Amino acid sequence: MNAEGTPTTPAPDPSTAESDTTVLPGPDEQATTALPRPDAQQPAHAEAGYGQAPYGQATVPPAGQATVPPAGQAGYALPPGYQQPGYALPPGYQQPGYPPLGSQPGGYAQPAPNPQRVTRSRSDRVIGGVCGGLARAWNTDPTLLRILTVVLTIVTGGALLLGYLIAWIVMPEDPWPPQGPGGQPAAGYAAGGNPPYGTQGSAQMAAPRERSYLGWLVLSIALVVAGLITLFGVALPDTVATPGIVGGVLLAILGIGLLVGTWYGRARWLAVLAVPVALFTFVAVAAGAFVQSNPNWDRWVVEGSDGRLAIGDQAWRVTSADAAESPLDYRVSAGDAVLDLRPLTAAGAEAGRPGQRVEIDASVGVGQLQVLVPADVRLELEATVDVGDISVPGAPNVGGTQQSLQTTLEATTPRPAYIVSLDAAVGAGSITVEVFA
């Protein structure tokens, strides 16, 4: 290069016309050896260093037989190492969608596949390569497409996930992995992605982006901090290690990493991770707020006698034998329950002990609680409902949120067979008391 930025042209010297030197005609002469043009079916000797036939139609001579003008031909030789402007592709770069040279028998390229065909990316995939393939086809950023997919999947209640699965099935995979010389991933793919979007199909190829470790660094820091908070919570239970706080700290660190990536490094993919973390944290915070605002929240998640979550309709029949084991505890997380006290009649009462006191706790998370009371039993009822209504004979019906009712149903007999003290609680549903003669 001289001061004007034009390549210097040494005097023609036949001795420089060796096999690795490209000889070009002088600027004031007719070209006798044309450079390979993409619109002409020329031998693709000039692309020999790129390992491909750019348009899939050029006939390629066997490697190592690059055509060279005869020695002494008018022209000038470029200095060794000189690279023509416009050929400055990164080493090993390969146009997406075209097979590597030499992968076909005889070293000749086969017709290229339809470039309009949308395929799942092999090199840029998180799950099935659908977003990577679509981003390549639409020449857009795969990270943005993935974020959009995650957000729309949440917004649509998972309906988009079905579309993704269909696309996964319908879209074919890339027919071959992009490879450069020596079977190594081609430059531009090496970082695990498509070539930079906005450059495909352009002669002005941008240089491959510098690989950034910012995202992994931030994620590692976030995991360590979240682990430390959780560890701290093990040592000091019920302090800081609630899922909402851990998720919030994790989310804030990811956000700070993204802020750093605004100017230094690249960490856009952290946003893909942050969206589900934000959703999880929101649910955790909402659950924590619900627990704090509902002191009896444990009735929503109750376990049966086997330690498993009790779900399903229940029929609790209380006999005199059960009454002898008072207090009694009945729970169900989700389902309707019938608390049948009718066996507690005078005939079943222990001899000489009329008016035996029986204490019962009955909890239903989501569902209805129906209490069947015989006429000769006195019922002392304390009923609470977080969301729903309470219906008791002789008492006004109540309904709404955070409802409670304390009442007593006297027995029809002078001396009740049993005195039942019932603490009935329902999260969302209703409590109904019926008296049988």
Place this chain on the structure above:
Amino acid sequence: MKRHDPDWFSLAAGLLFTVLGVVFVVAAANGWAVDGRWVASGTLIALGAGGIAASVAASRREQRREAVAPASDDWPGDPFA
């Protein structure tokens, strides 16, 4: 890491998730409920606005690049064309 042109999407997403994280931590510590409608709408708007800004910035960068060195449909470019 080298300084590069501002990535507006990262800026929008970073601000969003940092604010959300702080809000969630404060809410979890105090037992407050966070209105999911605000969270969902804010997330969609911030990510969408960031994507739009990033797209516009990328388009302008491309125009500047083409203004400096006009792109050609030929490949490889003909240095004598």
